[in-house]
Amino acid sequence: MRKSSRFVIAMVMASLMVMLLAACSSNNNGENASGAASPAGSAVSSEAGSPAASPEDKPSLKRLGVWQDQDYNAYPVAKMLEEKTGYKVQYDMLPQDWTEKLNLLMASGESYDLVSMFSDMALYSDYAQKGALIDLTPLIDQYGPNIKAAISQQSIDALKVDGKLYAIPTSVTYDINSSILIRTDWLEKVGLQMPTTTDELVAVLKAFKEKDPGGNGDQNVALTGKGDQAMFDNIVGAFGMPNTWNEVDGQLVPRLMDPAYKDYVAFVADLYKQGLLDREYVANKDATAKEKFNSGKAGAIIVHWADIPTISDALTKNVPDAKFAFVPALKGPAGKAGFSSNAGFDRLTIIPKASKHPEDAIKWINASLEPETFKNLAIGEEGKHYTAENDAYTPILPAFNDERNLANNFMSGADEQSYPLYWQARVRKNPVMFEAFDTLNNKQPDEVKIQNVLGLAPYMQQYSKSNQQLEAMVTDYTVKLIAGAEDLSGLEAFQAKYKAAGEEASAKEVNDWYANK
Structure with a gap:
């Protein structure tokens, strides 16, 4: 169960400010010095279908995600993403009551390259305003064509703090609760x-x-x-x-x-x-x-x-x-x-100032949002995890539950056009639930959906x-x-x-x- 706190305790933020002052004194451009230059051989092609480089050519990344009841590293999606992106990722997770733990990790300078958190605009803005996050706009401009294609300008604008973007969102996927x-x-x-x-x-x-x-x-x-x-x-x-x-x-x-x-x-x-x-x-x-x-x-x-x-x-x-x-x-x-x-965001992915590989973190996100890779991430392989007819995706059980049920926890952003259609495979796992979902979300006229x-x-x-x-x-x-x-x-x-x-x-x-x- 998700719980969001709306404050950061005084001791944590005092520690955070010490860390940030040190970071800012070494880098006036707002980027971590260790990520300023690309490691040799770390470039990744953004072209769809380009073969991924081997993990040995790229640095290993550390990603912190929301709590789930299975080990991220052993879940099949982790291996699929490694094969498709060429990046080896070490996955850690937050506890169910996550906010205080995240505050402590941010304050300690733990060098996560990416952090995926439930959407908490107050907490996100607080981190951004205190200089704890990397401005993603220059990195996305240089390394993120798939990110730009997947995320709408409206979503980007909603996440700007003082004119800068510090998070990549995963938007809500359905209208009516x-x-x-x-x-x-x-x-x-x-x-x-x-x-x-x-x-x-x-x-x-x-x-x-x-x-x-x-x-x-x-x-x-x-x-x-x-x-x-x-x-x-x-x-x-x-x-x-x-x-x-x-x-x-x-x-x-x-x-x-x-x-x-x-x-x-x-x-x-x-x-x-x-x-x-x-x-x-x-x-x-x-x-x-x-x-x-x-x-x-x-x-x-x-x-x-x-x-x-x-x-x-x-x-x-x-x-x-x-x-x-x-x-x-x-x-x-x-x-x-x-x-x-519904409007807004389910998850936010941030890159802390302490990240050792911010450029590669963006490259990894970009590679995960390559259209076919993202589709594989979201619902798997056709014939193995799902069937498709007229853009309606139906899960094949138990393979979908075993290998894609937790896939949303691996997302760092989502294709805002395609994901709402892919996502409906999840509610089709139960015909009774899908009928209820379909009645409220697909069969109500647009004029009664008040954003x-x-x-x-x-x-x-x-x-x-x-x-x-x-x-x-x-x-x-x-x-x-x-x-x-x-x-x-x-x-x-x-x-x-x-x-x-x-x-x-x-x-x-x-x-x-x-x-x-």
């Missing part, structure tokens, strides 16, 4: 169709509560969820607020300050009051809510598509004839509809500093409003408290950027 999962056999029993509007959703939930389609009597739960889930995906989009910040009259506005917030809260609070939303919702943990759905007691739940295989197995065991599907984008009272559409524009925003100090705390405030307050522990009459006072806690400074910073993007 979650929606309302509904028992379609319950719909059949109560004689209703899949809801398409919020009014139709209310009618469906009332029928679930009153007509006992689950055979549970008064134990039926129409809609369940977890208590830290204040903004219900799909429903919140029907009120024009699919993202945490949404455009209102040309400005980006956080949900609490959005004029539609009152209407959304009133709608969900009414569901709770009528008993259409689980009366134990506030106390529910994620597992508790899923158990109610899996056991056949709940007719609907808000979940991520990746949860579907586990839910399907459990529900089928308890209710063999059960059927379910995701609810498409609902239209709200004003005719709005939408899902938050989270802040996902591709550069690092912003005030926003980064305050956002996590502000979101926690909104979640807690919204849950209390839904459950009746707070009243909307106090909204204005809470908004003032929210603005003082950092929203006002964040909004100025965000909209200064948004006006010029």
Whole structure:
């Protein structure tokens, strides 16, 4: 499980600054002196299909990656990349709770040539601003034609710190995370169709509560969820607020300050009051809510598509004839509809100042992004790891699981055009999961995929500093409003408290950027 910290402890950064001052005093150009000149014989051809030089002709590289449950060095992708790039790479990995360990390694001057980390813009920007990273632009210009072809200018611009690029990104690969999962056999029993509007959703939930389609009597739960889930995906989009910040009259506005917030809260609070939303919702943990759905007691739940295989197995065991599907984008009272559409980065690859071979690190990344090599990295060999038909890639099991399941951890950047198609082979490993993924990501019209524009925003100090705390405030307050522990009459006072806690400074910073993007 990934955990991101938003700070660097004082002792670590003090040590880091000592290291950086020493590095900067020896190299005014911002590049590690040991990597300034190419070792003899280290040049690599960037032409597709060119034979790779043998590992003996090139220096060995050290790469630090995210945690995985298998040894990188023994995984088949490592050998494939060595053969294709000509570079021998020693792979180390971070622990699951990775941030503090990475801070310590960066401060110690450990000479990793590449570091692949989960995307944490605050941490990345902090390293860059303190001089801990190498500016990659000159290296990419000289040695990275495949990198330039694979990574969009939009992604490059989003990662610039003070006008310089210090990371190569691996972008997110799909648009939509979650929606309302509904028992379609319950719909059949109560004689209703899949809801398409919020009014139709209310009618469906009332029928679930009153007509006992689950055979549970008064134990039926129409809609369940977890208590830290204040903004219900799909429903919140029907009120024009699919993202945490949404455009209102040309400005980006956080949900609490959005004029539609009152209407959304009133709608969900009414569901709770009528008993259409689980009366134990506030106390529910994620597992508790899923158990109610899996056991056949709940007719609907808000979940991520990746949860579907586990839910399907459990529900089928308890209710063999059960059927379910995701609810498409609902239209709200004003005719709005939408899902938050992901934007931004999953991983970042950085080259620390302590790297002994920064030029070769870029050459290795460039070679790994040669189109056929990258395809092999992502999904393997056709006929062995996958089959292909009309740009749809289907994994061959168990070979795909054994030899490519962890391939994304070896990526240092990805082909932004091709990888989303390759990546879908992963969800095709399970037909039930792919159907859920396909419903949300491939079958929803483009107009209901509302991009989270802040996902591709550069690092912003005030926003980064305050956002996590502000979101926690909104979640807690919204849950209390839904459950009746707070009243909307106090909204204005809470908004003032929210603005003082950092929203006002964040909004100025965000909209200064948004006006010029």
